[in-house]
Amino acid sequence: MDDVSLNNQQRRTFLGVLLAGITAVLGAVFAWPVFRFLAPREQTGASALVRIARKEIPVGAAHFFNFQGRPAVVLQPAPGSFVALTAVCTHLGCIVKWVDDKGEFLCPCHGGRFSAEGKVLGGPPPQPLEAYVVTLEENDLVVGRAV
Ligand code: FES
Structure with a gap:
């Protein structure tokens, strides 16, 4: 060569x-x-908790916040009763809105409807909104892991 x-x-x-x-x-x-x-997003114990002042959630009103990098909502449907849910629709992932006068969540994308407890009331969503543990500590609500 x-x-x-x-x-x-x-x-x-x-x-x-x-x-x-x-x-x-x-x-x-x-x-x-x-x-x-x-x-998958990292989810660690104590850092996954969100603390919200109780006075920010009047009866019948919804308070939207960020939980583990995703939109979430906490509301007080009856005095002293609190519910925390994901705000991400289970159909195709749009963010639900709270409709005060109807007392339910409405998904603006395809008209999905959820009760204040996250149950499907109508439209295409196949599952209820995921619920989170919410506990009352003095004057704060603490939102934690999924139930
Ligand atoms: S994304 Fe909510 S109803 Fe379709």
Whole structure:
């Protein structure tokens, strides 16, 4: 084998390795955001609790907040009775709204309706809204893990 064909073979090998390296780097750059999006969110014990002042939730009103990175809502349907739910519709994931005069949740996307306890009243949602544990500690409500 002469020097010219050896150099050509070395050049092809070098270009192949270089192309494989660039492809691997580009694949990692594009795959990382997809992986982060699909990876489950971290849920740890004490840091997963949310404390809300009781006075912010009058009877019949809903208070929306962020729970573990997702929209949630707490309301007081009857005096001294509190309910905490996810605000994410179980149909296709839209955020539900509280309708004061009807005393129910309405999903603006496809008209799904939920009771104040999260039960499906109508529309396409297949399941009730996920409920969270809510406890009263002095003048605060503490919202915790899913029930
Ligand atoms: S996303 Fe709520 S009814 Fe479709």
